[in-house]
Amino acid sequence: MHRLFQFKGGVVLKEHKKDSTALPVQPAKLPPTLTLPLKQHIGVAAEPVVAVGDEVLKGQLIARAGDTLSAPLHAPSSGAVIAIADQPIPHPSGLSAPCIVIETDGEERWRPRQRSVFNFAELSAQELREIIRDAGIVGLGGAGFPAAVKLDPRGHEVELLILNGAECEPYITCDEMLLREHALEVLAGLLMMRHALNAQRCIIAVENNKPKAFRALHEEIQNTGANVELVEVPTIYPTGSEKQLIQVLTGKEVPTGGLPIDIGMVCHNVGTAYAVYRAVEFDEPLISRYVTVAGSVAHARNLKVLFGTPLGNLIEECGGNRRTLRRVIVGGPMMGTAMHSDTVPVVKTTNCVLVESVMHDVPLPSRDEYAMPCIRCGNCAHACPVNLLPQQLYWYARARDFDKIQDYNLFDCIECGCCDYVCPSQIPLVGYYRYAKSEIWNQDAEKRQADLARERHQFREFRLEREKKERAERHKKKRSAVSKAGGDDKKAAIEAAMARVRAKKAEQDSAPKNTDNLTPAQQRQVDEADRRRREENPATSPRDNKAENTQDRPQ
Amino acid sequence: MLSALLALGALGILFGLLLGYAAIRYKVEGDPLVEEIDAVLPQTQCGQCGYPGCRPYAEAIARGEADINRCPPGGETVIIALADLLGRDPKPLDEECGEEKPKMVAYIHEEQCIGCTLCIQACPVDAILGAPKQMHTIIESECTGCELCVEPCPVDCIEMIPVKQGLDTWKWPAPPPPPYERPADDDDTAPQPAGAH
Numbered sequence: 001m002h003r004l005f006q007f008k009g010g011v012v013l014k015e016h017k018k019d020s021t022a023l024p025v026q027p028a029k030l031p032p033t034l035t036l037p038l039k040q041h042i043g044v045a046a047e048p049v050v051a052v053g054d055e056v057l058k059g060q061l062i063a064r065a066g067d068t069l070s071a072p073l074h075a076p077s078s079g080a081v082i083a084i085a086d087q088p089i090p091h092p093s094g095l096s097a098p099c100i101v102i103e104t105d106g107e108e109r110w111r112p113r114q115r116s117v118f119n120f121a122e123l124s125a126q127e128l129r130e131i132i133r134d135a136g137i138v139g140l141g142g143a144g145f146p147a148a149v150k151l152d153p154r155g156h157e158v159e160l161l162i163l164n165g166a167e168c169e170p171y172i173t174c175d176e177m178l179l180r181e182h183a184l185e186v187l188a189g190l191l192m193m194r195h196a197l198n199a200q201r202c203i204i205a206v207e208n209n210k211p212k213a214f215r216a217l218h219e220e221i222q223n224t225g226a227n228v229e230l231v232e233v234p235t236i237y238p239t240g241s242e243k244q245l246i247q248v249l250t251g252k253e254v255p256t257g258g259l260p261i262d263i264g265m266v267c268h269n270v271g272t273a274y275a276v277y278r279a280v281e282f283d284e285p286l287i288s289r290y291v292t293v294a295g296s297v298a299h300a301r302n303l304k305v306l307f308g309t310p311l312g313n314l315i316e317e318c319g320g321n322r323r324t325l326r327r328v329i330v331g332g333p334m335m336g337t338a339m340h341s342d343t344v345p346v347v348k349t350t351n352c353v354l355v356e357s358v359m360h361d362v363p364l365p366s367r368d369e370y371a372m373p374c375i376r377c378g379n380c381a382h383a384c385p386v387n388l389l390p391q392q393l394y395w396y397a398r399a400r401d402f403d404k405i406q407d408y409n410l411f412d413c414i415e416c417g418c419c420d421y422v423c424p425s426q427i428p429l430v431g432y433y434r435y436a437k438s439e440i441w442n443q444d445a446e447k448r449q450a451d452l453a454r455e456r457h458q459f460r461e462f463r464l465e466r467e468k469k470e471r472a473e474r475h476k477k478k479r480s481a482v483s484k485a486g487g488d489d490k491k492a493a494i495e496a497a498m499a500r501v502r503a504k505k506a507e508q509d510s511a512p513k514n515t516d517n518l519t520p521a522q523q524r525q526v527d528e529a530d531r532r533r534r535e536e537n538p539a540t541s542p543r544d545n546k547a548e549n550t551q552d553r554p555q
Numbered sequence: 556m557l558s559a560l561l562a563l564g565a566l567g568i569l570f571g572l573l574l575g576y577a578a579i580r581y582k583v584e585g586d587p588l589v590e591e592i593d594a595v596l597p598q599t600q601c602g603q604c605g606y607p608g609c610r611p612y613a614e615a616i617a618r619g620e621a622d623i624n625r626c627p628p629g630g631e632t633v634i635i636a637l638a639d640l641l642g643r644d645p646k647p648l649d650e651e652c653g654e655e656k657p658k659m660v661a662y663i664h665e666e667q668c669i670g671c672t673l674c675i676q677a678c679p680v681d682a683i684l685g686a687p688k689q690m691h692t693i694i695e696s697e698c699t700g701c702e703l704c705v706e707p708c709p710v711d712c713i714e715m716i717p718v719k720q721g722l723d724t725w726k727w728p729a730p731p732p733p734p735y736e737r738p739a740d741d742d743d744t745a746p747q748p749a750g751a752h
Binding site for chain 2: 091092093095097369370371372373427428431432434435437438439442445446449450451452453454456457459460463
């Protein structure tokens with residue numbers, strides 16, 4: 001029996017998971033258009049490699065990974081690219097971002113899939129990572145960090161690889177259904193990840209409210225004899241958060257501002273493991289995922305959804321009414337964010353679509369309207385799983401004291417919403433923390449901008465100063481050169497210069513121009529003209545004229 | 556008596572030397588207060604405060620010649636920061652300097668540009684690219700939105716456009732003030748909650 005630890009705080013929530021686990025997973029209907037944001041992951045956006053009008057096949061690369069941290073994008077279905085433009089994306093701002101829009105043809109024609117790996121152990125860790133990177137796999141737990149980067153130990157010794165099947169938020173059941181239906185594939189994916197990381201131990205963690213998923217995994221581990229530990233963890237929110245799960249399993253804390261790899265651990269989601277398996281075994285890029293549709297819908301269930309499918313289509317497919325929507329939340333009730341529209345697409349990180357209708361038939365808290373003054377009960381501090389002081393953070397956020405709030409480690413906040421949930425005054429605490437965080441990021445950006453402007457301004461002043469000095473120097477040099485000559489010498493110098501000019505002019509004038517290769521007739525004409533000129537004006541040839549003029553000029 | 560005088564005198568000379576050495580060794584170049592004030596200012600270099608740039612304004616504040624409310628681009632944030640730094644009371648922005656505007660960036664209508672280089676000479680941060688009789692263009696990432704290039708342009712081809720709100724500059728809005736702090740009779744204007752909480 002694995003020894004378990006406990007993190008401080010956390011809350012026990014009503015699960016609401018029964019509804020969406022009653023029906024088996026089925027593929028969602030193919031929508032007429034798929035809208036694929038170029039940035040569905042942490043890092044820089046992917047760069048399109050198709051043009052408007054191109055025909056694409058299912059699984060074909062449509063955008064390659066950007067220069068640094070990034071992930072490529074593949075066509076989820078066959079059809080034609082009809083637009084590459086800004087479209088609304090699932091983001092709390094409701095803003096638009098560049099997307100590739102594909103009109104599906106309904107044929108689902110796959111691109112040729114060549115790779116057939118009989119044994120992944122023959123691949124090197126690097127080759128395995130390349131396959132995973134090229135398949136566009138990102139962390140499917142919610143953050144969307146490119147998986148291949150997280151599977152690169154980069155010099156660290158990886159002691160423990162944790163596969164996170166805790167899924168602690170209410171309503172969300174996509175990981176549970178995946179484990180129930182594809183336990184063997186998830187297990188295989190885990191072994192591939194282990195190979196890439198060269199991890200010593202592997203643990204799969206599942207919350208104890210998912211007995212069916214646990215049994216399915218247990219059976220597969222027994223059958224295959226894989227050297228993997230399966231651990232049932234208590235159902236306390238937020239056990240599914242990476243750092244909290246590590247604490248539960250090992251008793252170790254990830255240091256402030258650090259990553260699990262710093263203490264020799266790596267944590268991946270079960271969905272990511274499944275995607276890795278599909279990519280390595282079937283050369284299948286990440287083009288779909290399991291999504292829970294729950295809340296005010298007639299048939300809450302999990303669907304296998306192609307990326308780019310609008311949320312509204314899923315809601316209708318599960319018997320929801322798009323006309324009576326009050327809020328559509330992507331994610332769970334604790335950490336999810338409300339969307340501005342139900343036309344935004346499912347992306348790689350969309351794990352749940354939670355629907356709230358105007359009838360208020362789903363017990364979802366919506367707290368802003370009822371906030372009361374803080375009574376300083378301290379419940380929030382008891383509930384905080386990362387040992388922060390939510391009350392202090394709240395005061396400083398309200399006072400816009402963004403220096404002080406960082407002294408209280410605002411950036412260790414995982415925005416789990418526990419403080420918010422237990423607050424008897426219903427204060428939207430996490431709203432304040434998100435606000436403070438984005439204000440601080442923005443201020444930092446402005447500071448960088450100001451520093452750059454200062455630097456450029458200073459350089460400009462320096463440049464102007466330098467140019468002025470150089471100009472003054474040049475003038476001085478010229479003046480001194482003239483004055484040094486002085487008096488008669490000066491006159492002589494001018495005289496000499498005049499003579500030079502005269503000589504040059506004479507040479508130019510006396511030599512007839514354009515007289516090469518003349519025909520005899522032309523030559524005759526030239527001679528005739530010359531003769532006439534000399535007769536008319538015998539005294540002043542142009543050259544003498546000029547010379548006299550210069551002498552007349554006052555000096 | 557004499558030994559005491561000598562001892563004290565010796566001590567006096569010793570400490571005098573020590574202090575003299577310290578004054579040279581730990582000499583502070585410039586006024587540190589000016590640096591601090593300059594760090595708070597937005598570095599637009601727009602001159603709306605009446606000084607030729609942010610640093611001269613910072614120097615004027617440090618000398619006590621200028622008030623702290625003369626920076627329109629910085630707006631309230633900068634006034635509060637300066638008040639904090641100098642231990643003064645914040646006051647509203649001086650209207651004769653201008654008003655607080657959303658962040659702008661200059662844009663040259665390139666088909667109208669005649670290549671006169673006047674704007675290049677006006678730009679305080681060298682954010683305009685061009686040469687005589689060649690089309691000019693703004694380096695958008697370096698533009699501080701100071702508007703100094705707009706005036707000199709003989710063909711009025713420079714326009715100030717507001718910076719587009721992008722995903723990387725988007726900020727979570729502050730939660731709405733709680734009901735107990737709102738005026739009693741505006742129930743119907745209760746804002747839509749932004750998050751799931």
